[in-house]
Amino acid sequence: MSAPNKSYDPVEVEALKPDVIERQRDEALAAIAAAGSLDALREVKVAHAGDRSPLALANREIGALPPHAKAAAGRLVGQSRGAVNKALAARLAELEAERDERVLVEEAVDVTLPHDRAPAGARHPLTTLAERIEDIFVAMGYEVAEGPEAEAEWFNFDALNIGPDHPARSPQDTFFVEGAARDRDSGLVLRTQTSPVQIRSMLDREPPIYIVCPGRVYRTDELDATHTPVFHQVELLAIDKGLTMADLKGTLDHMVQSLFGEGMRTRLRPDYFPFTEPSAEMDMVCFRCRGESVGNPDRPCRTCSNEGWIELGGCGVVNPRVLVACGIDPEEYSGFAFGFGIERLLMFRHQVADMRDMIEGDVRFTRPFGMEI
Structure with a gap:
């Protein structure tokens, strides 16, 4: 400048x-x-x-x-x-x-475009069905009880009056994690039923006892359309003074009516189980045909195969030996128990033809059931 x-x-x-x-x-x-x-x-x-x-x-x-x-x-x-x-x-x-x-x-957003490009997930129907069953019994005053899936043989067999020579205790029927050792009379197995939860509850609680036990169980079954080595059960146990088979029958009737609607009824057929005496198989009237398919060729029913009844599970009055093993006086208390598979119930309710569909994880199977909170 x-x-x-x-x-x-x-x-x-x-x-x-x-x-x-x-x-x-x-x-x-x-x-x-x-x-x-x-x-x-x-x-x-x-x-x-x-x-x-x-x-x-x-x-x-x-x-x-x-x-x-x-x-x-x-x-x-x-x-x-x-x-x-x-x-x-x-x-x-x-x-x-x-x-x-x-x-x-x-950059305008077209609100008429599809909103579900990332579709919402769905809870597995086995989970929602198990929780619905729990709700039914909780409303009746029962408590939900749980236990370990790797269980001692004593809880899974001996306490349930299943002797050492019973076929269910063979490796052909049970997954063994550990065998019995010198310092341990009982081996370790993957539980074959949720009944060990009942044993643990009777050992830990004082009567009266009203519990429902849902959970995963294991058996050495081949995977096919009607069997799977890992499945789910729900069992219930009631221990109190003066309980009889009539109380069991009324409880079962209420359960099936809550699950399948009014008018459903049950029947008991004599059977044998080591942990109940007397024992019975419980059938419920077919919820599709309500028994009208029996002897009626004009109205066939695939659900019950025209028999009018569907087998649901085993039940009975708790064997006094089981009560004694758990420290409960059978002269003062009695009880009843019932158990059934959730997969089987799901197949009945929703016409699922192949049990493998439940475990393959395909969203096309779970999504139609939706989500329940």
């Missing part, structure tokens, strides 16, 4: 000539008006309003003018720069408004 020169005529400074300043202003205003995007406008701002723009360089030359000439030159350059800055602000507002309108159109 040159030093002040009082004898220098400012008219002859090229950068400060009025026609030059006006031309630079007009060029800047034309470039601003032609900017079609925010990026283009930023480039125009650098070229015409930045530190190295013609008007900025002309403004620097004012310092070299004599004092009496600075005012006119400053006013001329200042007005031009002000016009350029005002045009930049106006064009910036216009381009930002255009951008916002474009974004609203281009």
Whole structure:
């Protein structure tokens, strides 16, 4: 920058000539008006309003003018720069408004598009059915009891009056984790039923006892359409004074009516189980045909095969030997027990033809059942 020169005529400074300043202003205003995007406008701002723009360089030359000439030159350059800055602000507002309108159109959300591109999951029907059964008995005053899946032989067999020579205790029927050792009379098995939970409950609690025991059990069955080596059971146990088979029958009737609707009834057929005496198989009337398919060829029923009844599970009065093994006086207390497989019940309720569908994890099987909370 040159030093002040009082004898220098400012008219002859090229950068400060009025026609030059006006031309630079007009060029800047034309470039601003032609900017079609925010990026283009930023480039125009650098070229015409930045530190190295013609008007900025002309403004620097004012310092070299004599004092009496600075005012006119400053006013001329200042007005031009002000016009350029005002045009930049106006064009910036216009381009930002255009951008916002474009974004609203281009990024608009079409609420009519499918919303389930990531479909919601569904709880497994075995879980929801087990919880529904639990709710039925909890409403009747029962408690939910649980126990370990790797169980001692004593809890799984001996306490249930299943002797050492019983076929169920062979490796062909039971998964053994550890055999009996010298310092331990009882081996370790994967429980074959949830009945050990009943034994543990009778050992830990004082009568009266009313519990329902859901859980996973294991048996050495081949995996096919009607069998699986890992399945689920629900068992119930009631220990109190004066309980009889009539109480068991009433409990079973209430359960099937809660699960399948009013009018359902049950029947008991004599059977044998080591842990109950007397023992019975419980059948319920077919919930599809309500028994009307029996002897009626015009109305066949695939669910019960035209028999009118469906076998659900085993039940009976708790064997006194089981009570004694758990420290309960059979002369004072009696009880009843009942157990059935949840997979079998699910097949009945929803016409599931192949049990393998329940364990393969295919969402096409679980999703139709939906989600229950």
